[in-house]
Amino acid sequence: MTYPLIDVHELARCFDVRRRVEGRRRRSRESVVAVHDLTFSVEGGEMVGYIGPNGAGKSTTIKMLTGILVPTSGRVRVAGLDPSRDRVELARRIGVVFGQRSTLWWDLPLRDSYDLLQKMYRIEPARYRENLDRFVDLLDLGAQLDTPVRQLSLGQRMRGDITAALLHDPEVLYLDEPTIGLDVVSKGRLREFLRALNAERGTTLLLTTHDLQDIEALCDRVIVIDHGTSVYDGSLAGLHAQGGSTRTLVVDLVDEAPAIEVPGATVRRVEGPRQWLSFPADASAAPVVSAVAAAYDVADLSIQEPDIEDVIRELYSRGA
Numbered sequence: 001m002t003y004p005l006i007d008v009h010e011l012a013r014c015f016d017v018r019r020r021v022e023g024r025r026r027r028s029r030e031s032v033v034a035v036h037d038l039t040f041s042v043e044g045g046e047m048v049g050y051i052g053p054n055g056a057g058k059s060t061t062i063k064m065l066t067g068i069l070v071p072t073s074g075r076v077r078v079a080g081l082d083p084s085r086d087r088v089e090l091a092r093r094i095g096v097v098f099g100q101r102s103t104l105w106w107d108l109p110l111r112d113s114y115d116l117l118q119k120m121y122r123i124e125p126a127r128y129r130e131n132l133d134r135f136v137d138l139l140d141l142g143a144q145l146d147t148p149v150r151q152l153s154l155g156q157r158m159r160g161d162i163t164a165a166l167l168h169d170p171e172v173l174y175l176d177e178p179t180i181g182l183d184v185v186s187k188g189r190l191r192e193f194l195r196a197l198n199a200e201r202g203t204t205l206l207l208t209t210h211d212l213q214d215i216e217a218l219c220d221r222v223i224v225i226d227h228g229t230s231v232y233d234g235s236l237a238g239l240h241a242q243g244g245s246t247r248t249l250v251v252d253l254v255d256e257a258p259a260i261e262v263p264g265a266t267v268r269r270v271e272g273p274r275q276w277l278s279f280p281a282d283a284s285a286a287p288v289v290s291a292v293a294a295a296y297d298v299a300d301l302s303i304q305e306p307d308i309e310d311v312i313r314e315l316y317s318r319g320a
């Protein structure tokens, strides 16, 4: 029998917190539900975006998947292992990268950190050298190998961390905000690297990010979590459909005119001779374009695709 690589069933995690109550000397105890009734599975080789607003429960989920946190109830299995019980064994099968903090030794040159990891994970020497050469080449880290981590730029440090997470050939890579703070070029290169990693080695990626361009560039599937539970699990295209996505036809008229009236589209904005018409993302633009062209003197036309940020915002506001 084959199991999904990641299998989460009715997972829940609560935290006991103490809060100061006004007028009382004692703090009262409260239970915060960070994750509840969470069910999803991920097959080997998938690239899945795990997104949601601040405080939705993303980090708590990742911590349960890596074994750092024990679930309050429900089941979690990664590569057939129970993360909190089989933490050491699981560590050999997964890689974790946190954009906001490094797992490398701050005062050591990158190369020394990698040598330590080889010993910790008991990576076979030939495989270690092969992987190191490959990642250093792909991530362009050659010039930084002898630099202490604290002297690296954010982008170099992130590439250093990704290499560290991959030296032992993990089946799953969890990435938490991997492109945070990076410039556009570095973001692009990192995304390209992750795509190649998935294509060449079939590494499964679970990506947590607030940068929706990461998702558009990398993930065919998105799980949206809000208030601790999944509110959407499916394709990006499906997310657009569910969020009531619209496309926009931008019309430049020869002369200024009142709001255009054509079937199937609604004018959202008028600025001089330019007008913005929205229509459903899953509808064809052709009838709208021809209706406008037949009734008005048009100088130019262009179409703007739906913005995934608007879609997600819409989804969150419905769930709230």
Ligand SMILES: Nc1ncnc2c1ncn2[C@@H]1O[C@H](COP(=O)(O)OP(=O)(O)OP(=O)(O)O)[C@@H](O)[C@H]1O
Pocket (backbone or CB within 6 Å): 015, 016, 017, 032, 033, 034, 052, 053, 054, 055, 056, 057, 058, 059, 060, 061
């Ligand atoms: N150790 C903890 N003790 C108490 N409450 C916690 C703890 N960790 C998380 N929480 C609470 O659980 C909820 C989910 O937090 P979590 O960090 O998982 O969210 P997140 O989706 O990762 O948010 P962000 O996008 O801001 O990183 C929040 O209400 C948070 O305050």
